[in-house]
Amino acid sequence: MPYKIGLVGLPNVGKSSLFRLLTKKNILVANYPFATIDPNVGIMSLDDPRLTRLGEFWQSRKITPSQIQIIDIAGLVRGASQGSGLGNEFLSHLREVDLICQVLRCFPEKEIIHVENSVDPIRDFSTIQLELILADWQQVNRKLTKLKIRDEKSQKEQEICQLIAANLEKEIPVSRLDFSPEEKALIKSYNLLTDKPFFLLANYSGDRSEITELEEYVRTEKLTLFPLPVKLQEAASKLSAQEQEEIGCLPADFSVFSAQVKSLLKLKTFFTVGEDETKSWLASENITARQGAGLIHSDLEKNFIKAEIYNYTE
Ligand SMILES: Nc1nc2c(ncn2[C@@H]2O[C@H](COP(=O)(O)OP(=O)(O)OP(=O)(O)O)[C@@H](O)[C@H]2O)c(=O)[nH]1
Ligand SMILES: [Mg+2]
Structure with missing residues (x-):
């Protein structure tokens, strides 16, 4: 199963355009x-x-990169948890993702409708963040209503849910709370949106001045930002390398994007090489060589003999 990234953001900010650029799939x-x-x-x-x-x-006759699944969903608006816009039921599509990418509109073009009537990515980030917090709050409360207190375990679970709900009411996302590894594992099974790692993607026109304030904000808040002029990149992807050079629009370096994704998901890469195929594999940071072999084939893990490990730079 590939790791999954979910795109979230206000309506009309370029989520589907980004999806199209990343997956090369032709959608509306x-x-x-x-x-x-x-x-x-x-x-x-x-x-x-x-x-x-x-x-x-x-x-190698074949080069196979590792792959990731991208999920593009409907836009989320202020008050979605109270039913504004399309409501927030469709956020359930995000519950199964491993990483959230929040798309922020930074490009100014007036003819593109902005649901808040002005471009302000920091405000939009807070709006979306609040809706995710409210969605989690509803989820945790549903859990609390259903929970039957029978033993110590369910008692503990109730306390955890109450603590999460109380913090969400103070607008503190779940990822900022301190829990033991066992508690974390339990909370992970709730699939809460604000428990997931996330990064911001600034969709700008190509003029860096549109994102300087956001970059400053991201530095102070210790968040991760990937700036990408989506529309410009889409246009550039249709040109030859020579034409790209002539208009001064080179393709974005997606290896930086990939490295960020891997780091947020706490993944490492290993490679299998040979004349037939060179392939990259994604594995959890703390995986052993033996478990890594199992990703290639379960027999390799079962009948594991030894591994000779080379660092890429060697
Ligand atoms: N000028 C400009 N327009 C953009 C950019 N990115 C997207 N757009 C335009 O903005 C409009 C909305 O883009 P979409 O990708 O459909 O946005 P979305 O976030 O998926 O919208 P919803 O599905 O309605 O939530 C389209 O007309 C795009 O062409 C950009 O970087 N610059
Ligand atoms: Mg869309």
Whole structure:
């Protein structure tokens, strides 16, 4: 099962445009809020310059990058938890994702409708964050209503849920709370949105001055930001390398994006190499060589003999 990234943001900020750029899947992009209703699901290959070099070195017939699933959902508006816009029921599509990408509109073009009538990515981030907090609050309260207190375990679970609910009421996301590893594992099973790792994607026109304030905010709040001029990149992707150079629009370096995704998901990469195929694999940071072999084939894990490990730079 590939790891999953969910795109979230206000309507009409460029989520589907970003999805199209990342997955190369042709889906509806339109200048009106709620163009997306049913979620779009696609696959993105993660760029890694090491894979290309290894493939060349081994003269592999096939080079296979690791892949990640992208899920593009409907836009979320202020008050969605109270039923505004499309409400927030569709957020259930985000419950299964491993990482959330919050898309923020930074491009100014007036002809593109902004549901809040002005461009302010920091305000929009707080709006979306609040809706995710409210969605989690509803989820935890549903859990509390259903919970039957029979033993110490359910008693403990009730206390955890009450603590989470009390913090969400103070607008503190679950990821900021301190829990033991066992408690964390239990909370993970609730699939709360504010418990998931996330990063911000600034969709700007290509003019850096549109994102300087946001960059400053991200630094102080210790968040992760990936700036990407989505529309410009989409246009550039249709041009030849020479034409791209002529207009001064080079393709974005998605290996930086891929590295950020891997770091937020706490993943490491290993490679299998040979004349037939050079392939990159994603594995959890604390996986052993033996478990890694199991990702390739369960027999390799079962009948594991030994591993000779080379760091890429060696
Ligand atoms: N000028 C400009 N327009 C953009 C950019 N990104 C997206 N757009 C336009 O904004 C409109 C909305 O884009 P979508 O990708 O459909 O936005 P969305 O966030 O998926 O919208 P919903 O599905 O309605 O929530 C389209 O007309 C896009 O062409 C950008 O970087 N610059
Ligand atoms: Mg859309």
